[in-house]
Amino acid sequence: MEVLSVASELYPLIKTGGLADVTGALPGALAQSGITMRTLVPGYPAVTSKLSGGRVVAEIADLFGVPAKLIAGRVAGLDIIVIEAPALYDRPGNPYVSPDGWDWSDNWKRFAALSWVAAELGQGLVEGYLPQIIHAHDWQAGLAPAYIKYGPSDRVKTVMTVHNMAFKGFFGPEIFSQLRLPPHAYGVNGVEYYGGISYLKSGMECADYVTTVSPNYADEIRTPAFGMGLEGLLNGRADTVLGILNGIDITAWDPATDKALVQPYGINTIHQRRANKLAVADRFGLDGVDGPLFCVVSRLTDQKGMDLLLQIVDGMVDLGARLAVLGSGEGYLEDGFRYASARHPGKVAIITGYNEDLSHLMQGGCDAILIPSRFEPCGLTQLYGLRYGCVPVVSRIGGLADTVIDANPAAIAAEVATGVMFDAGSAHALYEAIRRTVRLYANDKLWKKIQRRGMKSDVSWETSAARYADLYATLIGQKTDDSSDD
Numbered sequence: 001m002e003v004l005s006v007a008s009e010l011y012p013l014i015k016t017g018g019l020a021d022v023t024g025a026l027p028g029a030l031a032q033s034g035i036t037m038r039t040l041v042p043g044y045p046a047v048t049s050k051l052s053g054g055r056v057v058a059e060i061a062d063l064f065g066v067p068a069k070l071i072a073g074r075v076a077g078l079d080i081i082v083i084e085a086p087a088l089y090d091r092p093g094n095p096y097v098s099p100d101g102w103d104w105s106d107n108w109k110r111f112a113a114l115s116w117v118a119a120e121l122g123q124g125l126v127e128g129y130l131p132q133i134i135h136a137h138d139w140q141a142g143l144a145p146a147y148i149k150y151g152p153s154d155r156v157k158t159v160m161t162v163h164n165m166a167f168k169g170f171f172g173p174e175i176f177s178q179l180r181l182p183p184h185a186y187g188v189n190g191v192e193y194y195g196g197i198s199y200l201k202s203g204m205e206c207a208d209y210v211t212t213v214s215p216n217y218a219d220e221i222r223t224p225a226f227g228m229g230l231e232g233l234l235n236g237r238a239d240t241v242l243g244i245l246n247g248i249d250i251t252a253w254d255p256a257t258d259k260a261l262v263q264p265y266g267i268n269t270i271h272q273r274r275a276n277k278l279a280v281a282d283r284f285g286l287d288g289v290d291g292p293l294f295c296v297v298s299r300l301t302d303q304k305g306m307d308l309l310l311q312i313v314d315g316m317v318d319l320g321a322r323l324a325v326l327g328s329g330e331g332y333l334e335d336g337f338r339y340a341s342a343r344h345p346g347k348v349a350i351i352t353g354y355n356e357d358l359s360h361l362m363q364g365g366c367d368a369i370l371i372p373s374r375f376e377p378c379g380l381t382q383l384y385g386l387r388y389g390c391v392p393v394v395s396r397i398g399g400l401a402d403t404v405i406d407a408n409p410a411a412i413a414a415e416v417a418t419g420v421m422f423d424a425g426s427a428h429a430l431y432e433a434i435r436r437t438v439r440l441y442a443n444d445k446l447w448k449k450i451q452r453r454g455m456k457s458d459v460s461w462e463t464s465a466a467r468y469a470d471l472y473a474t475l476i477g478q479k480t481d482d483s484s485d486d
């Protein structure tokens with residue numbers, strides 16, 4: 001089976017968040033099910049510089065006003081098709097914003113182009129290549145299902161995966177005439193959204209199937225509290241909405257072989273994490289190894305509940321905990337952690353920016369990872385935490401609730417606890433969870449059991465890749481059994 005994945009991020013070529021981890025891992029996970037997944041990505045400098053030996057498979061004279069070439073190649077084990085259109089994608093900064101932090105003003109065009117090319121590939125643009133499924137990820141690829149729905153043939157089936165509903169790809173109505181869609185596409189059953197155009201809503205409306213990245217979040221987003229205005233749409237098509245839990249790449253994230261660690265370790269050598277803990281403390285300028293070391297590896301945003309953590313950081317230090325923060329995002333949150341660090345030298349520290357290797361070292365050395373999200377479609381850092389024995393302390397929300405088992409007395413007695421969970425959105429609940437974690441940490445035998453159990457959890461892609469494979473097969477009418485029905 002041939003599936004074309006369409007995404008604006010793809011690890012290890014280009015990553016700003018969890019989307020890249022998923023789109024980068026899924027093709028390898030699906031290969032075992034006999035699925036060939038190629039990924040269509042924009043030709044950002046980070047992508048084109050890594051693609052050598054690709055071949056031009058199509059030339060497009062007018063891609064929203066600029067010439068483009070499609071280059072197919074294989075990089076880091078991934079089959080990719082790159083849209084080489086320098087006028088759209090050859091820019092500094094990250095995929096969405098300029099180096100000074102502003103959204104590119106032509107983002108509507110850059111990502112309409114991504115989706116339009118995907119649909120053209122689905123209609124046979126390249127001789128000898130005809131995907132059966134187009135799998136679009138997040139708003140940047142959201143118009144692809146619309147281009148198929150309103151195009152000459154809907155032979156190719158479409159899946160829209162929502163990784164983050166907060167980013168809707170919303171633009172004013174004035175762009176519609178340039179989108180290459182027929183007039184009737186501008187309506188409530190098409191791309192229109194509150195008087196403008198939402199690329200995410202377009203994909204969710206027009207795709208044959210909508211998926212999100214955990215079963216719990218799939219339920220939550222059908223309510224006004226989490227649906228962000230799209231709950232009505234989701235409820236209207238409830239039979240074709242599915243939550244499939246993210247996995248992680250257990251080869252890239254393996255504490256026994258991870259080159260970013262000072263000291264690799266396994267379940268039976270968990271005490272060796274101490275060398276990594278010292279290395280983290282050293283990198284962050286924190287005091288020695290005594291007492292629990294918490295970490296945050298995250299975009300610093302309201303979604304991630306970082307303001308809640310700032311409210312209780314002083315109390316956390318009073319409990320004897322230390323905190324290492326790796327992340328970047330909202331200026332007031334970055335500043336908040338800098339001030340906390342100035343108040344508590346040796347106890348709280350932040351390194352701003354993006355550092356993949358350091359994120360591995362932190363999972364391999366810190367005792368617990370804090371994820372106080374207000375909403376979390378799946379979350380990956382708790383899965384990395386489980387795999388590395390970095391105990392996840394998470395809000396009871398979205399995919400976090402699907403993947404962590406709270407160390408309450410019943411779970412401890414039943415020997416199933418893998419982390420600590422608390423009510424989302426409450427600084428007080430977060431503080432109490434940290435207090436509980438500090439107490440659990442003090443019981444070394446119990447703590448190591450929780451760590452080991454996490455390390456044994458199945459966080460691989462195996463089960464979830466099979467669910468995607470089953471969904472694709474259902475869509476193209478190849479489904480032979482009903483083994484994956486909910």
Ligand SMILES: Nc1ncnc2c1ncn2[C@@H]1O[C@H](COP(=O)(O)OP(=O)(O)O[C@H]2O[C@H](CO)[C@@H](O)[C@H](O)[C@H]2O)[C@@H](O)[C@H]1O
Nearest residue numbers: 017018019163298299327353354355359376377378379380
């Ligand atoms: N400063 C930094 N340095 C290095 N690495 C950093 C970093 N900041 C973050 N990361 C890494 O970026 C990824 C973030 O993963 P999350 O699951 O938190 O995704 P995010 O919210 O971006 O994406 C959305 O998509 C994913 C994928 O579906 C969902 O899991 C999630 O709930 C949803 O919000 C992790 O690999 C993390 O280690």
